[in-house]
Structures are given as C-alpha cells and as structure tokens.
Amino acid sequence: MTERLDQQFAFLNEADRLKSVLRATTLCDGSRPENSGEHSWHLALYALTLADHAPPGVSIDRVIRMLLLHDLVEIDVGDVPIHSANGTAHASTETQAAESHAADRIFGLLPPDLAASFRFLWEEFEAAQTPDAIFAKSLDRVQPVMANLQSGGGTWITYNVTLDQLDTRVGSKIARGAPRLWNWVRAQSLRFFA
Amino acid sequence: MTERLDQQFAFLNEADRLKSVLRATTLCDGSRPENSGEHSWHLALYALTLADHAPPGVSIDRVIRMLLLHDLVEIDVGDVPIHSANGTAHASTETQAAESHAADRIFGLLPPDLAASFRFLWEEFEAAQTPDAIFAKSLDRVQPVMANLQSGGGTWITYNVTLDQLDTRVGSKIARGAPRLWNWVRAQSLRFFA
Numbered sequence: 001m002t003e004r005l006d007q008q009f010a011f012l013n014e015a016d017r018l019k020s021v022l023r024a025t026t027l028c029d030g031s032r033p034e035n036s037g038e039h040s041w042h043l044a045l046y047a048l049t050l051a052d053h054a055p056p057g058v059s060i061d062r063v064i065r066m067l068l069l070h071d072l073v074e075i076d077v078g079d080v081p082i083h084s085a086n087g088t089a090h091a092s093t094e095t096q097a098a099e100s101h102a103a104d105r106i107f108g109l110l111p112p113d114l115a116a117s118f119r120f121l122w123e124e125f126e127a128a129q130t131p132d133a134i135f136a137k138s139l140d141r142v143q144p145v146m147a148n149l150q151s152g153g154g155t156w157i158t159y160n161v162t163l164d165q166l167d168t169r170v171g172s173k174i175a176r177g178a179p180r181l182w183n184w185v186r187a188q189s190l191r192f193f194a
Numbered sequence: 195m196t197e198r199l200d201q202q203f204a205f206l207n208e209a210d211r212l213k214s215v216l217r218a219t220t221l222c223d224g225s226r227p228e229n230s231g232e233h234s235w236h237l238a239l240y241a242l243t244l245a246d247h248a249p250p251g252v253s254i255d256r257v258i259r260m261l262l263l264h265d266l267v268e269i270d271v272g273d274v275p276i277h278s279a280n281g282t283a284h285a286s287t288e289t290q291a292a293e294s295h296a297a298d299r300i301f302g303l304l305p306p307d308l309a310a311s312f313r314f315l316w317e318e319f320e321a322a323q324t325p326d327a328i329f330a331k332s333l334d335r336v337q338p339v340m341a342n343l344q345s346g347g348g349t350w351i352t353y354n355v356t357l358d359q360l361d362t363r364v365g366s367k368i369a370r371g372a373p374r375l376w377n378w379v380r381a382q383s384l385r386f387f388a
Contacts, residue, residue, distance in 0.1 A: 005378045008243050016222040019232045028210040038213045041235030049202050061255040184199045
C-alpha cells in the first residue's frame with residue numbers, strides 16, 4: 001500500500017507543473033495568460049454547467065474525467081495554440097508523437113491499473129470519436145472563444161483571425177459536439193469580425 | 195433556450211475570477227502562490243487518483259463535482275488560510291455568513307434548477323456530514339500538505355506551525371475521511387517538525 005501511495009503522490013506532484021504551462025488565451029479580464037491547470041478546472045465546470053446541451057447518451061462524469069486529464073501531456077510538450085502566427089500548428093504528426101511520449105512518462109508514474117485507465121481516457125479524448133470525447137472537445141473549443149469575447153478579442157486580434165478561419169478551426173469542432181453552443185457563441189462573436 | 199444559455203455563460207464567465215484568488219500555499223516548486231482555480235483542478239485530480247482510498251459507499255464523481263464548486267464563494271470572500279499569523283481564522287461565524295451571501299450571488303447567476311443543485315452540493319461539502327463530503331474535505335486538507343512538503347515547508351515555516359497544530363488543524367480532518375492518506379502524509383511531514 002505504501003508503494004502504491006508513493007506512485008499516486010508522485011503523479012499528483014508531477015501534475016502540479018501543469019499550473020506553469022501558459023496558454024495563448026488570457027483570463028476573461030485580460031490580465032494575464034491562462035495556465036493549463038486552471039483551464040482544465042474551468043472546462044470541467046463547463047461540462048457540469050452545460051450538461052443539458054450534450055447529445056443524448058453522453059456521460060457528463062466521464063466527460064469531466066477526460067477534461068481533468070486532457071492537458072497533462074502539455075507538461076512536456078507545452079500548449080499548441082489553435083491560432084498562431086503560422087496559422088494553426090494543431091495536430092501535427094510531430095506534436096502527436098511528442099504528446100504520446102509525454103503520456104507514457106506522466107501516466108507511467110502511476111500504479112499500472114490507474115496508468116491504463118487514465119491513458120485510455122486521454123486517448124479516447126484525443127481520438128474524438130465517441131460521444132463523450134466529441135462533447136469534451138467541443139467544450140475545449142468553446143472556452144477560449146468565451147475568453148476572447150470577454151477580453152476584447154484576444155488571440156483573434158493578435159493573429160488577425162478571420163470569420164472563415166474561426167468557422168473552420170473552431171466552429172466546425174464545436175458544432176460537431178454541441179451545435180446549440182456554437183449557434184449562441186457565434187452570434188456573440190460576429191461583432192469582432194464586422 | 196437563449197436566456198438559459200445567457201445565464202449559464204454569465205456564471206461560467208464569473209467563475210473565471212476564481213483564477214485570480216490567491217491562496218497561502220505555493221505551487222510545489224515554490225515559484226508563486228497557488229490560485230483557487232488551479233487548486234480546484236488539482237483537488238479533482240486528487241479525487242480521481244486516490245479514489246481507492248475512499249471509504250466504501252463514496253461516489254467519486256459526486257466528490258469531483260463538489261470539489262469543482264467548493265471554492266467559488268472565494269470570488270467574493272477570498273481564501274481563508276488554515277494557518278495564519280493569528281492561528282486559524284477558519285470557519286468563523288462571520289466567514290460563514292459572508293460565504294453564504296457569496297453563494298447566493300454566484301449560484302444565483304444560473305438558471306434556477308442548476309442554481310439549486312450546485313448550491314446543494316456546496317452546502318453538503320461545507321457541512322461535512324455525508325461520506326462524499328467528508329472524503330472531499332480530507333482531500334482539501336491533504337493537497338496543501340503536499341505543497342508544503344514539496345516546497346520546503348511552505349506555510350508551516352512562515353507561521354511557525356507545530357506538529358500539535360498540524361495534527362489538530364489538518365490531521366484530524368484528513369484522518370476522518372481518509373486515514374490511510376493521513377498516515378502516509380504525516381510520516382513524510384515529520385522531518386519538518388524535528
């Protein structure tokens with residue numbers, strides 16, 4: 001039991017480093033970049049609050065578990081922004097390989113049963129094929145839109161994002177898992193793309 | 195539906211402010227104070243990772259929901275540290291009244307059904323009488339101990355905390371919901387109280 005607790009706390013202490021991984025988006029008040037730890041909390045709260053907009057059959061508790069774990073690989077790889085000076089770097093083969101190595105290392109700190117179950121949830125999220133993962137991915141795209149709306153445009157202004165780019169990079173993914181949310185959020189966003 | 199989404203997003207935008215509430219404890223690397231948003235994420239991850247140390251009958255998914263919500267009242271009231279220059283300010287009547295007003299305001303941003311269910315979970319956590327709430331409270335006391343262990347003593351050094359004070363203010367509450375965790379953590383802590 002002591003060895004098991006050693007492993008569980010080694011993982012939890014390592015996870016603390018996610019609080020030092022900075023994202024491109026800021027807090028809603030624009031005061032500083034958001035970090036991936038607090039982002040993960042906010043997303044889990046999104047799932048709890050917006051549960052009634054999930055398609056039938058989605059388990060919100062599984063979505064929350066996925067969202068708590070989804071960014072841990074950034075401890076090694078950093079955050080890969082949706083909008084950047086080079087357009088989008090999201091989901092390159094190199095990034096995917098680096099994230100897989102990071103998952104090996106970070107989940108590998110855990111006892112084998114937990115390592116396997118957390119890895120399974122993270123891979124399900126990344127693959128975005130199950131209803132739970134598709135909804136979780138939608139929330140992960142909605143939350144930065146809200147931060148940009150609240151902070152006066154945020155990364156849309158920084159990177160001269162067009163409405164077409166927003167629709168392609170963000171909207172299509174939100175609409176896949178949560179069409180009502182995208183309708184609402186897109187209507188709010190239009191004033192930045194006049 | 196639009197009005198419901200207006201209310202849900204008003205709550206989620208307000209919740210963002212929890213990322214600017216600073217706690218007495220630091221990150222594990224000691225680099226800066228932890229904020230209550232990232233703390234809430236870390237605690238939910240504690241629940242997911244340490245689920246096998248919960249007493250029989252505890253629902254980890256309910257514990258996670260409680261922990262996601264438990265500190266939102268700090269947006270209005272701030273964090274009340276366990277250890278401080280005046281000993282412990284925790285759980286004064288004034289603090290409890292202020293937190294109850296904060297809960298009225300913050301949960302009151304939500305549609306009535308969600309306001310009621312979130313308020314219920316928060317009150318259950320605060321009352322610390324159900325198995326779920328007792329385990330959640332234990333985790334809320336374990337995590338700052340780990341931060342102090344990792345950062346070289348942290349608030350124990352700042353406020354000259356004695357082993358007796360640690361046992362009374364922290365240990366008794368951890369042991370109530372998670373005795374195995376307290377045994378492990380206390381053994382690790384002894385070197386700071388030699």
